[in-house]
Amino acid sequence: MAVDILCLGEPILEFNQQPDGRYLPGHGGDTSNCAIAAARQGARVGYLTHIGADAFGRSFMDLWRAEGVDTSTVREVEGGQTGIYFVTHGPEGHEFSYFRAGSAASRMTPADLPRAALEGARILHVSGISQAISESAADTVFAAMQIVRAAGGRVSYDSNLRLKLWPLARARAVIHAGMAMADIALPGLEDAELLTGLSDPDTIADFYLALGARIVALTLGPQGTLVATPEARKRVPGRPVQAVDATGAGDTFDGAFLARLVAGNDPFAAARYANAAAALAVQGYGAVAPMPRRAAVEAALAGA
Numbered sequence: 001m002a003v004d005i006l007c008l009g010e011p012i013l014e015f016n017q018q019p020d021g022r023y024l025p026g027h028g029g030d031t032s033n034c035a036i037a038a039a040r041q042g043a044r045v046g047y048l049t050h051i052g053a054d055a056f057g058r059s060f061m062d063l064w065r066a067e068g069v070d071t072s073t074v075r076e077v078e079g080g081q082t083g084i085y086f087v088t089h090g091p092e093g094h095e096f097s098y099f100r101a102g103s104a105a106s107r108m109t110p111a112d113l114p115r116a117a118l119e120g121a122r123i124l125h126v127s128g129i130s131q132a133i134s135e136s137a138a139d140t141v142f143a144a145m146q147i148v149r150a151a152g153g154r155v156s157y158d159s160n161l162r163l164k165l166w167p168l169a170r171a172r173a174v175i176h177a178g179m180a181m182a183d184i185a186l187p188g189l190e191d192a193e194l195l196t197g198l199s200d201p202d203t204i205a206d207f208y209l210a211l212g213a214r215i216v217a218l219t220l221g222p223q224g225t226l227v228a229t230p231e232a233r234k235r236v237p238g239r240p241v242q243a244v245d246a247t248g249a250g251d252t253f254d255g256a257f258l259a260r261l262v263a264g265n266d267p268f269a270a271a272r273y274a275n276a277a278a279a280l281a282v283q284g285y286g287a288v289a290p291m292p293r294r295a296a297v298e299a300a301l302a303g304a
């Protein structure tokens with residue numbers, strides 16, 4: 001299937017702590033979450049990764065197929081497993097604990113890339129996590145971005161800074177280099193503050209525009225999103241909701257935003273839609289389970 005949005009990164013099985021202390025199994029991995037969120041809005045989406053030859057990997061295959069995410073660029077490999085992580089909740093919000101070192105996705109190399117699929121994608125979506133998991137994964141993402149750009153496609157990049165995966169100095173260097181190859185920059189405010197040393201959202205948007213992005217969507221949490229292009233900028237307000245778990249909220253924003261861009265929305269309308277999708281996603285536990293479908297997002301927007 002020709003896809004509009006191809007997401008590249010690592011899927012990771014999720015165990016999310018509930019108020020009674022038990023752990024709810026689910027699926028995570030920021031780029032996989034983004035792919036599913038985009039598919040739920042009606043976009044043609046594919047996922048590019050390596051999974052282990054294990055039950056976790058197979059459960060992702062079942063999930064992507066059920067969600068209509070194209071899996072022709074997913075390879076099940078021997079050597080390396082599908083990773084897992086635990087989500088716990090405290091006064092500072094959610095915290096991730098990882099068991100993923102040496103995972104199948106982290107062993108991807110540029111030689112593994114499916115060139116034709118990349119050349120056919122309208123948008124390639126990657127993230128800081130896609131590059132943090134290993135040096136070869138970082139190289140693989142750079143190579144994928146080069147292929148897509150050379151073929152005339154666009155690159156979307158979410159900073160998704162995870163300091164448990166790599167030190168800030170390396171994250172800063174790699175993410176800045178990745179963002180410099182992105183047409184659509186999707187930094188979160190907290191990440192951007194750490195990565196750029198800046199704090200004013202407009203100055204941060206200027207920073208990413210200067211790196212070369214044509215669209216910057218700087219997510220500000222409940223305050224919404226600052227959307228900036230070289231020609232215009234606007235704060236698109238968030239929607240006040242009772243949040244129980246922010247896991248996957250940014251990924252839901254990304255998937256919904258990209259889905260609306262490929263459907264023809266301008267970035268401001270796409271952000272209004274994506275803010276509404278993310279506000280629905282934080283009202284349930286887990287990265288994927290509470291992600292809304294298009295009808296629910298449109299109902300929320302109509303009720304606004």
Ligand SMILES: O=C(O)C(=O)C[C@H](O)[C@H](O)CO
Pocket residue numbers: 010012027028029030031033085096129162247248249250251287
């Ligand atoms: O750490 C990762 O790889 C994740 O992607 C975990 C979560 O699913 C993701 O961060 C939620 O945004």
